Amino acid sequence: MRRNNPKRELWFAWYTTVIFYNFYFIVFFPVTHAQPPPHPYWSDALVANWFGHNHHGLIIGFGIIFAVAGLTAPQNALIAYSMRRMSVSRVFAWSYLVLYSVAAIPGLLLLCVALSVGALRPARDPAQLHWLYDFGLLSFTGTMGLFLIGSLVWMLAILLDKNRVLPKWFGYLNLCNALTEVVIAPAWIFHAGVFSWNGLISWWVDIVVFGIYTGAFLTQLRKLIQREDFGDGPLPELTKPHRAGASLAGTAP
Amino acid sequence: MTEIAEAGPPPGADRQPAEAAGKPARHIPGQPDMWVLVLFEALVFTAYFAVYLYHRSAYSGLFLRSQASLSPWLGTLDTLLLLTSSMFMLRCVQAARAGAFRSAMANAHLTGAMGAAFLASKITEWFLLVHGGHTFTSNQFFMYYFFLTGIHLLHLLIGFIILGVIIYQLRGPRRRSLELVETCATYWHTVDLLWVLIFSLLYVVR
Numbered sequence: 076m077r078r079n080n081p082k083r084e085l086w087f088a089w090y091t092t093v094i095f096y097n098f099y100f101i102v103f104f105p106v107t108h109a110q111p112p113p114h115p116y117w118s119d120a121l122v123a124n125w126f127g128h129n130h131h132g133l134i135i136g137f138g139i140i141f142a143v144a145g146l147t148a149p150q151n152a153l154i155a156y157s158m159r160r161m162s163v164s165r166v167f168a169w170s171y172l173v174l175y176s177v178a179a180i181p182g183l184l185l186l187c188v189a190l191s192v193g194a195l196r197p198a199r200d201p202a203q204l205h206w207l208y209d210f211g212l213l214s215f216t217g218t219m220g221l222f223l224i225g226s227l228v229w230m231l232a233i234l235l236d237k238n239r240v241l242p243k244w245f246g247y248l249n250l251c252n253a254l255t256e257v258v259i260a261p262a263w264i265f266h267a268g269v270f271s272w273n274g275l276i277s278w279w280v281d282i283v284v285f286g287i288y289t290g291a292f293l294t295q296l297r298k299l300i301q302r303e304d305f306g307d308g309p310l311p312e313l314t315k316p317h318r319a320g321a322s323l324a325g326t327a328p
Numbered sequence: 329m330t331e332i333a334e335a336g337p338p339p340g341a342d343r344q345p346a347e348a349a350g351k352p353a354r355h356i357p358g359q360p361d362m363w364v365l366v367l368f369e370a371l372v373f374t375a376y377f378a379v380y381l382y383h384r385s386a387y388s389g390l391f392l393r394s395q396a397s398l399s400p401w402l403g404t405l406d407t408l409l410l411l412t413s414s415m416f417m418l419r420c421v422q423a424a425r426a427g428a429f430r431s432a433m434a435n436a437h438l439t440g441a442m443g444a445a446f447l448a449s450k451i452t453e454w455f456l457l458v459h460g461g462h463t464f465t466s467n468q469f470f471m472y473y474f475f476l477t478g479i480h481l482l483h484l485l486i487g488f489i490i491l492g493v494i495i496y497q498l499r500g501p502r503r504r505s506l507e508l509v510e511t512c513a514t515y516w517h518t519v520d521l522l523w524v525l526i527f528s529l530l531y532v533v534r
Binding site for chain 2: 254
């Protein structure tokens, strides 16, 4: 059956990704104040106070995340799709899908669960709240191995690809992003300073790299959809946009 | 991708039309995309160095005392090893450009040997420091020392993979992409440059 706009599903996945990252930023930064992460060296009393101070933000914010966390699936699928469009083995796309599906647990959900429990059980012993606080934030910042390998898988696919699906420089940018996943590892050791989970190097430098990387991959995936011809050879370069009303298929919204 | 034939005109001659017109050609070695990585990593390391220097000025006494525990001879040896490796890499690229693949392969292997010697020297230095009671968590200086040398060593390990790509390219007559050889060489020189900066900051600057 002929489809009217074969790119519609791809645009759906792309906009879903953009919407998810908007939710992510709003919830994690201004609503819950889970990012930038609060201090790792706080005492039990200060941690309990933090939970009390952010009570409503944590419940509302992570409630939203629990509702929309599944939006990461179309994003992962779109990235896997980019690898399926390349002249490389399907092993790359499948590996990426599996890695990032698992990565959502330590890289997103554990933090939300642990901090939500802390917010919803304020009468618990402050030492237990502190344990939840450490567990949530360490699982979030310290389990980057899955993201490291995922970035390397995408990088390798891009560098081996002959269909010019994504530019080689973006492949190399994946390596830069992967290296930041190593830099965050000392957060398990240090309670204060530049390598703690909210440190100047472990968090601030890494978040700048991640921000640039996220902006780059959203832009490149957008271009990929614009260029997609649904063939299996080299992806054509972008031509000048058609005049309005000329055709719906293949045009960027 | 520029493929190098076993015989015929010098490799890369076909990509310099400006030279044929009597103008000096402007040529970026390798894939221009690799320079994104080089510039991006340079920016990231600049951030690391800025943070290091800030803390160095804040704890100058501690940093000076701790710095005295480092062996300047091992640091100098490391630097010489990597600079020599870069020289062999340069000769490898020049040989590949001239179509002298046997020489290019030999220089690629020598580059790897120098890199391996650097790796051995660095691990020896780490062992000696840890044996002497200086670890990642000992103090601010050693925290930066192990971080900067560690992240650099990670770049070097990636460099070994890149060297493998060069050797793979040079070994097969059908492959021999000069562009890839130059791209990989760009990465290797970047690792070298980063070490020179790290050596200056950790061992030399007082």
